[in-house]
Amino acid sequence: MTQRTVEHGNFSIERSFDAPASLVFQALTDVEMKRRWFAEGDGWVTERYVLDAREGGREEGTFRYQDGPPIRNETIYLDVVEDRRLVLSYCMFIAGKRISASLATVELSPEASGTRLIYTEQAAFLDGADTLKTRKEGCEQLFDTLGSELTRLAA
């Protein structure tokens, strides 16, 4: 019988961006803007990327890193409060195998110099194919890339 395991874990990431909450929210929810920081990067090929960040809407992407297997995300937007909050459920797949299911919350709040973002992920890692540490590092890189994109937009 195949071994079936679940490892649960949570992490949060905080960032401050020198941009208004409306622009940060736009970068999180507009398909062309999000594609730039979320889906594209050196060595990555985006085979497919769609985003409908409304309640009940979906985001799906298929990516490959160099000659690696297809990596896919499937996201459902659950709660959307403009310029304030996103709550979404997403699964990750490698080569067609589901490796995790997560609940992710993005909270935006204005602060003196711009916007504070708090990202919280509550994850179930399935059958030993991913870890909390790797996931958190991947998300930290994504939010760094988002920060660079917001700086570029402000310039």
Place this chain on the structure above:
Amino acid sequence: MTQRTVEHGNFSIERSFDAPASLVFQALTDVEMKRRWFAEGDGWVTERYVLDAREGGREEGTFRYQDGPPIRNETIYLDVVEDRRLVLSYCMFIAGKRISASLATVELSPEASGTRLIYTEQAAFLDGADTLKTRKEGCEQLFDTLGSELTRLAA
């Protein structure tokens, strides 16, 4: 501006049932069997209950307790391993207002006398309308009711 808050929390519940995993799984995934322990109870009126516990399938229920407001759940089944595991995303609503979003995992494993169930919920409570304590108590009651139903089925 409306106050927007998110409280994140996790809990687990463990139960041992004197029933084979296949029967426990059936009680979790068959619409008529689940309706008996999940949707019905003294003082509760079930206005609507549908369940399609396949990957990508949905569960939706609308309930009222006595003369209270409509309470609704909206569930999406993410990962389904027959007789072993369910991972689902669900939201709760009271009077049309979303009060929480959760990732829930049910793990079943055979043990000497039957089946061990571990339920893990990773929740985001929205805008102060529910608490971890209340949610956990509600789930404990549901799994007690499931236990009674399994005992009834075995008799």
